[in-house]
Every structure is written in structure tokens, then in C-alpha cells.
Amino acid sequence: MLTVGDSFPDFSLTAVKAGPEGLGGPGVSFTEINSATDEGKWKIVFFWPKDFTFVCPTEIAAFAKLSGEFADRDAVVYGVSTDSEFVHLNWRVYNDDIRDLSIPMLADVKRELSGALGILDKEAGVPLRATFIVDPNGTIQWASVNGLNVGRNPQEVLRVLDALQTDELCPCNWEKGKDVLKPQELFSKAA
Template sequence: MLTVGDKFPAFKLTAVKGGKEGLMGPGKSFTEVTETTDAGKWKVVFFWPKDFTFICPTEIAAFGKLNGEFADRDTVLYGASTDSEFVHLNWRVYNEDIRNLEIPMLADTKRELSEALGILDKNEGVPLRATFIVDPEGTIQWAAVNGLNVGRNPQEVLRVLDALQTDELCPCNWEKGKDVLNPQALFEKAA
């Protein structure tokens, strides 16, 4: 699996657009997304195993509710699975929790991005619940993976993004607005 310090792989995928544009129907709901889309921004790319399942919409909806907070941090969210853009669109139309989702849903139907990242479940052949924070230069700065049966915490992803964007030393459980570590001050205090 790719991890911190690795370049996020190049990709070119069809996505269901976020927001109302994503509900306009085939031909109008889709867009192409590449690694250079939203160049110069931080990116959070999260994967789920399959559309029309039980845990996945809870996570996607939770990321969706935080979309504005990620945008405030000059960060774009992309959700992805190996389902097609048509399945994504149908799921959005029929699932109240994600119908108004503002996040593009990427269709990694050939599994090329999932394979390049090393996140395909060996038994099921679908993506694990992987999340990547990618800096504006395209370098992975944080990676986390959950098994198929355990949902993740989007609020924790936001907390980690805040810490990464400080470019400082952040202690355990650090939250935005709290003090960061100052090694020189700690050394002087101990002396």
C-alpha cells in the first residue's frame, strides 16, 4: 500500500458531480477527474467497498456534512469505489442520506487507482475503507485503512488535516486552536 511520502498515483476517472449537477441524469451528471483536477489544493480521497451497502452511506454522508469545513481549509473531497458512475448516480437518486452530496463520486471501474494504491481487499476484490490526505504537491501526507466492516471517523480526518496544515509539531489529540509543541521552549523549561 502507498503511504506517507509517496506520490499519489496518476488517474483519470469518470465521476458523478457533487451537488444538484450530479442529479441531472446521464450525460449531464458526469465529469472527468484526474490527479491534476483542483491543482494546488489539498485533497482527501476516501474509498468505500460497494455502493448500495450499509456502512458506506453513513461514512459518505458524514464526509458530506463536513464538506464546507474541508473547503474552508482549501481542501477538496473525493469519494471513490469500483462501482460505475451509473451505479453511483442511481445510488444517489435512491438514497436519502447521500442524495444531496456535494462530493464527486469517482468510478474506479477498472480498479486501476485502487490497485496502484494497494487497497484492494484480497478476498473480495473491492477497495478497503482507505483514506488519503494529499498535499498540494500530490504527496500523500496521511493514510488510514479500515477493514470492510468498520466505518471511519471523518472528524478525525479533519483533525489530522488541521494538524498537517500547521506545519508544526502537534501533540497527541491536538485540535485546531490549541498550542503546538515548541521543542526549544520545552528544552529551556527542563534546563
């Protein structure tokens, strides 16, 4: 699996657009998103195993609820599974929790991106619940993977993004607005 310090793989995937445009039907609902889309921004890329399941929509909706906070931090959120864009669209139409989704749903049907990242479950052949924070230079700065049956915490992803963007030493459970560690001050107090 690719991890911190690795370059996020180049990709080009069809996606269901965010917002009401995503519900316009097959002729207008889709767009291409690739490595250069949203260039210069932080990217939160999270994967779920399958559409029309139970844990997945809870996570997708939770990431979408925070999309404005991610945008305030100059970050975009991409949700990805190996289902097709047509399945994504149908799922949005029929699931109240994600119908008005404010983030795009990318279709990695050939498993090229999830395979390059090394996050495919060995038995099920679907993506694990992997999340990546990618800096504006395309370098992975944080990676987290859960098994297929355990949802993740998007609020924690936001907290980690805040910490990464300080470019400082952030202690355990650090939150935005709290003090960061200053080693020179710690050493001077000890002397």
C-alpha cells in the same frame, strides 16, 4: 500499500458531479476528475467497498457534511469506489442520505487507482475503507485503512488535516486552535 511520503498515483476517472448537477441524468451528471483537477489544493481521497451497502452511505454522508469545513482549509474531498458512475448515480437517486451529496463520487471501475494504491481487499476484490490526505504537491501526508466492516471518522480526518497544515509538532489529541509543541521551549524549561 502506498503510504506517507509516496506520490499519489496519477488518475483519470469518471465521476458523478456533486450537488444537484449530479442528479441531472446520464448526459449531464458526469464529469472527468484527474490528478490535475483542483491542482494546488489539498485532497482528501476516501474509498468505500461497494454502493448499495449499509456502512458506506453513513461515511459518505458524514464526509459530505464536512465538505464546507474541508473547503475552508483549501481542500477538496473525493469519494471513490469500484462501482460505475451509472451505479453511483442510481444509488444517489434512491438513497436519501446521499441524494444531495456535496462531493463527487468517482468510479474506479478498472481498479487502476485502488490497485496502484494497494488497497484492494485480497478476498473481495473491492477497496478497503482507505483514506488519504494528499498535499498540494501530490504527496501522501496521511493514510488510514479500515477493514470492510468498520466505518471511519471523517471528523478525525479533518483534525489531522488541521494538524498537517500547521507544519508544527502537534501532540496527541491536538485540535485546531490549541498550542503546538515548541521543543526549544521544552528544553529551556528543563535546564
